[in-house]
Amino acid sequence: MTEQKVTETADIGVSDDYEAKYGFHDDIKPVFKARKGLDLEIINQMCDIKDEPDWMREYRHKAYEIYKQKAMIKWGGDLSQLDFDNIYYYVKASDRAERSWDDVPDDIKKTFDRLGIPEAERKFLAGVGAQYDSEVVYHSVEKELEKIGVIFVSMDTAVSEYPDLVKEYFGTLIPSADNKFAALNSAIWSGGSFIYIPPGVKVDYPLQAYFRINSENMGQFERTLIIVDEGAEVHYVEGCTAPTFSSESLHSAVVEIICKKGSRVRYTTIQNWANNVYNLVTKRAFAYEDATMEWIDGNLGSKLTMKYPSVYMKGKGAHGEILSIAFATKGQHQDAGGKVIHCAPYTTSKIVSKSISKDGGRSSYRGELKVLKGAHGCKSSVVCDALILDEESRSDTYPVIEIGESDVNIGHEARVSKIGEEQLFYLMSRGLSEDEASTMIVNGFIEPLVKELPMEYAVEMNRLIQLQMEGSVG
Amino acid sequence: MSTELVIKDLHISVEGTPIIKNLNLTVRQGEIHALMGPNGSGKSTLANALMGHPLYEIDSGEVTFDGVDVLELESNERAKLGLFLAFQYPTAVPGVSMANFLRMAVSAVRSGNSNGSETKLIPMREFRRELRTKMKQLGVDESFARRYLNDGFSGGEKKRAEVLQLAMLEPKIAILDETDSGLDIDAVRIVGESVNQLIGPNLGVLIITHYPRLLNYIRPEFVHIMLDGRIVESGGWELAQLLEEKGYGPIREKYGISEEVLANEGDQDPLFSLRR
Numbered sequence: 001m002t003e004q005k006v007t008e009t010a011d012i013g014v015s016d017d018y019e020a021k022y023g024f025h026d027d028i029k030p031v032f033k034a035r036k037g038l039d040l041e042i043i044n045q046m047c048d049i050k051d052e053p054d055w056m057r058e059y060r061h062k063a064y065e066i067y068k069q070k071a072m073i074k075w076g077g078d079l080s081q082l083d084f085d086n087i088y089y090y091v092k093a094s095d096r097a098e099r100s101w102d103d104v105p106d107d108i109k110k111t112f113d114r115l116g117i118p119e120a121e122r123k124f125l126a127g128v129g130a131q132y133d134s135e136v137v138y139h140s141v142e143k144e145l146e147k148i149g150v151i152f153v154s155m156d157t158a159v160s161e162y163p164d165l166v167k168e169y170f171g172t173l174i175p176s177a178d179n180k181f182a183a184l185n186s187a188i189w190s191g192g193s194f195i196y197i198p199p200g201v202k203v204d205y206p207l208q209a210y211f212r213i214n215s216e217n218m219g220q221f222e223r224t225l226i227i228v229d230e231g232a233e234v235h236y237v238e239g240c241t242a243p244t245f246s247s248e249s250l251h252s253a254v255v256e257i258i259c260k261k262g263s264r265v266r267y268t269t270i271q272n273w274a275n276n277v278y279n280l281v282t283k284r285a286f287a288y289e290d291a292t293m294e295w296i297d298g299n300l301g302s303k304l305t306m307k308y309p310s311v312y313m314k315g316k317g318a319h320g321e322i323l324s325i326a327f328a329t330k331g332q333h334q335d336a337g338g339k340v341i342h343c344a345p346y347t348t349s350k351i352v353s354k355s356i357s358k359d360g361g362r363s364s365y366r367g368e369l370k371v372l373k374g375a376h377g378c379k380s381s382v383v384c385d386a387l388i389l390d391e392e393s394r395s396d397t398y399p400v401i402e403i404g405e406s407d408v409n410i411g412h413e414a415r416v417s418k419i420g421e422e423q424l425f426y427l428m429s430r431g432l433s434e435d436e437a438s439t440m441i442v443n444g445f446i447e448p449l450v451k452e453l454p455m456e457y458a459v460e461m462n463r464l465i466q467l468q469m470e471g472s473v474g
Numbered sequence: 475m476s477t478e479l480v481i482k483d484l485h486i487s488v489e490g491t492p493i494i495k496n497l498n499l500t501v502r503q504g505e506i507h508a509l510m511g512p513n514g515s516g517k518s519t520l521a522n523a524l525m526g527h528p529l530y531e532i533d534s535g536e537v538t539f540d541g542v543d544v545l546e547l548e549s550n551e552r553a554k555l556g557l558f559l560a561f562q563y564p565t566a567v568p569g570v571s572m573a574n575f576l577r578m579a580v581s582a583v584r585s586g587n588s589n590g591s592e593t594k595l596i597p598m599r600e601f602r603r604e605l606r607t608k609m610k611q612l613g614v615d616e617s618f619a620r621r622y623l624n625d626g627f628s629g630g631e632k633k634r635a636e637v638l639q640l641a642m643l644e645p646k647i648a649i650l651d652e653t654d655s656g657l658d659i660d661a662v663r664i665v666g667e668s669v670n671q672l673i674g675p676n677l678g679v680l681i682i683t684h685y686p687r688l689l690n691y692i693r694p695e696f697v698h699i700m701l702d703g704r705i706v707e708s709g710g711w712e713l714a715q716l717l718e719e720k721g722y723g724p725i726r727e728k729y730g731i732s733e734e735v736l737a738n739e740g741d742q743d744p745l746f747s748l749r750r
Binding site: 420421422423425426427428429430431432433434436437441443444445446447448 | 553564580639
């Protein structure tokens with residue numbers, strides 16, 4: 001029966017109307033048979049299932065063409081092991097590969113224990129079937145947000161319910177042609193968040209992707225668009241410290257944030273993807289006059305992460321800040337950092353990068369500080385600290401600094417250290433074991449970032465570091 | 475039964491050079507000892523080695539704490555037995571608050587658990603109460619607890635942080651290594667008065683110093699003079715007074731130890747004086 005359907009599908013042009021041809025009822029969705037690799041048919045079938053408007057379908061088609069033409073990037077991490085044709089690019093949540101609880105590695109289970117993750121969430125995070133329904137939490141938040149005019153929906157919903165807003169801003173910071181993975185995301189994106197904060201509205205508690213978590217939203221190619229209008233304020237948090245399973249190994253998200261005049265925006269990410277995941281992300285924010293944009297970026301998991309959140313200071317007096325931690329253990333490469341581009345005068349920026357490598361892991365800082373011509377009176381400070389915990393591990397720094405004006409105040413510091421013998425001795429002389437002392441030192445090392453996290457994340461982060469130091473996290 | 479720290483025939487080298495040469499000393503709970511000697515006599519080496527500093531090689535000899543062989547133990551195990559060292563130059567650990575650090579340290583020392591098992595932390599409320607009490611007792615401002623361990627501390631603040639740790643950890647024997655060095659008169663008085671509050675029958679103290687300012691506040695019963703890696707003379711308070719009047723010259727002459735033997739013989743405290 002299934003085979004017949006597939007044959008019939010192939011006879012019809014993909015953009016033809018299934019309903020008309022087959023007389024399907026409105027409430028039955030067309031069957032989508034997931035398969036590996038990416039082509040127009042898959043993109044179109046996805047559009048059909050989502051019931052997307054033509055303008056988005058066209059956007060995807062164009063992006064796909066660009067994706068095909070662009071050469072693979074040759075810098076950053078090692079992508080040679082990633083077989084692009086052997087990946088599912090779109091899988092409906094209900095069809096996602098699952099595993100049984102017995103197959104979940106012991107150290108992952110142990111981490112859940114130590115982090116105190118609730119039962120229902122554990123199964124979900126570990127990829128053990130069952131949709132996790134956080135709808136209850138979300139709905140109560142939703143009501144409050146509605147009252148103040150805040151829009152917080154999935155990107156899919158936004159395309160159909162707020163098309164004008166989406167059309168105005170989607171792809172304006174990160175066009176499909178920006179890089180190969182932006183093109184890929186633009187072609188096959190699914191899930192992600194859309195947020196709009198009206199002028200003057202200050203949301204005083206963090207909006208969390210976790211409120212709306214379900215399999216759809218934990219996709220490989222999430223697309224997030226955040227528009228913060230004049231004088232408004234918001235803090236958005238995505239990801240979680242608990243180790244998160246993914247059946248698919250390629251994740252390539254795109255996040256665009258528009259910070260209008262006088263707004264304040266903070267975007268916090270803690271990523272702890274399973275160690276089969278390639279996490280290649282493009283994140284960019286435009287900060288207009290007197291606006292402040294802060295990226296807090298925690299990279300703990302994945303096999304390879306390539307991520308350099310950036311802030312373009314587009315208006316006078318804008319401020320951009322990037323606080324980044326990368327922790328690479330065995331078999332991991334965290335290629336992280338940030339970019340700050342001063343496009344307007346009297347703008348300021350700050351990058352603080354803390355990286356830790358252990359057990360042969362590799363942590364790299366890759367950053368860019370640019371002051372364009374005409375951007376007078378700018379100030380920027382970049383500090384990259386690397387902590388290498390043993391002989392097998394590695395840390396690299398690739399800073400790029402391009403200054404187009406002479407009246408600027410620029411500071412760049414890079415430090416590499418290992419855990420000091422004197423520090424260890426001092427702490428041990430107070431009763432701490434060597435492990436406890438090392439953990440304390442590492443936690444102290446990342447404290448400047450941890451203290452910016454919401455309380456529960458900070459606690460989880462410290463506990464996670466403790467586990468990483470004991471070498472017991474998968 | 476009071477705890478004894480017994481040092482017998484101890485020889486210590488640093489990178490192949492002998493520093494401590496046949497040192498003998500016993501300190502008991504409830505006793506106050508002063509170990510005095512010029513710079514380079516090996517005082518800090520002794521202090522750090524007793525605490526288990528990895529750089530110091532024990533050539534021979536024995537150190538026992540309550541009969542337990544201490545030289546086989548890691549630093550943290552020694553701390554759990556009840557030994558404490560107030561460092562001359564306390565190390566900074568950025569990003570770690572005094573409060574968090576102290577809670578961990580006190581929990582570790584009190585639990586007495588062996589290496590390999592996880593330390594059970596003292597409940598926060600209980601700990602906070604204790605910390606506040608001790609800080610008040612020592613006249614330390616509460617904001618101190620939030621600051622990062624020794625990070626950006628002035629000399630005086632570092633020493634007071636050491637004394638606070640001493641108060642919280644409640645060791646049986648405490649070694650104070652040059653706790654008055656680098657401090658002005660007022661700071662010495664504050665440190666001296668703080669330590670005095672902690673002195674009692676349950677605490678044995680070994681004050682290591684090369685000038686006797688701190689001893690104005692903490693009067694030792696036993697004074698030992700150290701020259702060239704060993705204790706050459708022991709006595710009472712009168713020995714300290716002798717040093718104050720005559721300096722180390724006469725003692726050096728008596729034991730035939732010339733100036734060239736001593737390394738880094740440096741700054742003598744211009745305020746080298748005792749007050750009754």
